Amino acid sequence: MIHVIDKVNRHLYLSVLEEMFQLRHEIFVKERGWKKLAKPDGFEIDQFDTEETTYFLKLDPDMHIIGGMRMCPTVGPTQLNTIFKDSCVLADQPVGPEHYEWSRYFIKDTKYRSASGKPVFYELYTGILEYAVAMGIRSLSGFIETVAYNQGANMPWDFKQLGIPTEFGGTNGEPVGYGMPTILAVDNTMLRKTKILWRMRKPVLSLSLGEYTPVSEVGFKPEVMMAVQEFLADHPEHIEFVASYAAAIQNVDPTVRNAAQNTVADLMDDSSITEFSAAIVDRINASQISMAMQ
Amino acid sequence: MFTAVKNFLDEINTVSSVRELEALVQVVMNQYDIQHFICTNMYGLECLSDRKPMFGNWDTPWVNHYISNGYYLEDAIAQHDNGIDNDGRPYYWSELMAQKDLAKNQYQIFREAWEADLREGLVIPLRVSARELALVSMAGRNFKQNPEVRGILHTIAMQAHRKARDILLKEYGQRLMPDRLGRVPHPDMSTLTPTELNVLKFLAEDKSPGDIAIITGVSINTINRHSANIKQKLGVRSLYGAVAKAIRYGLFH
Incomplete structure (x- = not known):
């Protein structure tokens, strides 16, 4: 499942984010040779890794990273209006709360396949698109390698060029890259078509509760995930309860699932409880998930 | 500098046939003094045989000469792109000649191209997936190496290929439509609508x-x-049964 890490739940993923920055150093600096990104401490962190950045990570059950990507708001500095600011010669990068920039796509384990045989990038892209549609995001722009753009020809996407392909890098022993700025229009139809094409029938986002996240490979609808995040932002003390309820609801044993649901139903009926809203926990109900593996 | 490519990107949305697309590409090619441009499906596009042209000005003396001599079998460009897992970067003919140790026959092809006034060319590999590759080749008498022009031509090639691919796949879908409607042998078959027959x-x-x-x-x-309607009309329980019945009743013959 794809974990979504933003400013609300970042404290639950401190060690994972540390691992991600090290992994990015490993991949982008050591393997791909982008020396400009190197930092003495071995953490590949740049000016776009801010509090507003959202990370999408595919984690294994031991919370180790298999692949990931980041999404930054366009209202501040972006790659396309700083590093590659001269590259958007065909159209400008749209700016606003509905437009985001994606970057730093990486897959650590390219041979990994999910229980139903899907590669990591299927889940990662589906997760990002699910989240983006739920957030009302209308476009994802970014500077990508040209070869990746051609592969998008197979997808039912409105994927446009903002500039022409150009070479970049090539100084101080860095390799010469070949890429261009692009923009992907995001809406519910393209998400639906993408999922049909990849045969991804279920949602792919995890509840994103850090190490409290149930290990089962069951995804939640983005609306549920966001509602839970919102609730936990106000009531961080209830995280263990939410996590154990989510784990129980995913249990293969129906008696465990029923018992958990009954417990929450009782809590909702109990008018003496005022400091805790069981209704939010009830949103993580059995109708929102499917026990089928993705 | 980018007006021509911007116009091209605007107009390509209105194109609905390969012929129109070729005319649109030709306008840009004329601006850059390119006499030869052709996009070939090297392999993988299901609606077209391998090494078949997707679009381009392929009815020219040079292309006819090239095909009639079977040059596509030994051409260094075709071999170069078939064998490697490249990163989709375009390259010039002269770069390839400088980097590769070419066979005598392969030099001969470049020499004949030169004599046909195609003195320098640009090759743009378009890898859609591991199983699908198209190749755009452009050449002319006064072709100069220039990074910006290369970027523009690459853009034209990518977008035209995308469009041609869409058009060809769509036409392929329509071609698969059974053309013997009304003459199907079994009455059960005539209850199916054209769309159902297509499915x-x-x-x-x-x-x-x-x-x-x-x-x-x-x-x-x-x-x-x-599919559900097909099953109901043919009185079968599964789509396997529907396909089997259609074959038995001679729909596909």
Whole structure:
């Protein structure tokens, strides 16, 4: 499942984010040779890794990273209006709360396949698109390698060029890259078509509760995930309860699932409880998930 | 500098046939003094045989000479792109000649191209997936190496290829339509609508409902509804049964 890490739940993923920055150093600096990104401490962190950045990570059950990507708001500095600011010669990068920039796509384990045989990038892209549609995001722009753009020809996407392909890098022993700025229009139809094409029938986002996240490979609808995040932002003390309820609801044993649901139903009926809203926990109900593996 | 490419990107949305697309590409090619441009499906595009042209000005003396001599079998460019897992970067003919140790016959092809006034060319590999590769080749008498022009031509090639691919796949879907409607041997078959016959034909071509939805541009639910109607009309319980019945009743012959 794809974990979504933003400013609300970042404290639950401190060690994972540390691992991600090290992994990015490993991949982008050591393997791909982008020396400009190197930092003495071995953490590949740049000016776009801010509090507003959202990370999408595919984690294994031991919370180790298999692949990931980041999404930054366009209202501040972006790659396309700083590093590659001269590259958007065909159209400008749209700016606003509905437009985001994606970057730093990486897959650590390219041979990994999910229980139903899907590669990591299927889940990662589906997760990002699910989240983006739920957030009302209308476009994802970014500077990508040209070869990746051609592969998008197979997808039912409105994927446009903002500039022409150009070479970049090539100084101080860095390799010469070949890429261009692009923009992907995001809406519910393209998400639906993408999922049909990849045969991804279920949602792919995890509840994103850090190490409290149930290990089962069951995804939640983005609306549920966001509602839970919102609730936990106000009531961080209830995280263990939410996590154990989510784990129980995913249990293969129906008696465990029923018992958990009954417990929450009782809590909702109990008018003496005022400091805790069981209704939010009830949103993580059995109708929102499917026990089928993705 | 970028007006021509911007106009091209605006106008390509209105194109609905390969012929129109070729005319549109020709306008840009004329601006850069390019006499030869051709996009070939090297392999993988299901609606076209391998090494068949997708679009371009391929009815020219040079292309006829090239094909009639079977140069596509030994051409260094075709071999270069077939064998390697490159990163999709365009390259010039002269770069290839400088980097590769070419055989005598392969030099001969470049020499003959030179004599046909194609003195320098640009090759743009377009790898859609590990199993699908197209190659755009452009050449002319006064072709100069220039990074910006290369970027523009690469853009034209990518977008034209995308469009041609869409058009060809769509036409392919329409061609698969059974052309013997009304003359089907069994009365059961004549109860099917043309759309249902089309879906049945795709199923017999080993396409899944998801594939058919994408090819025909409708939702998977629509395809499933057609499938359900087919089963009901043919009085079978599964799509396997429907395809088997269609074969038995001679729909595909």
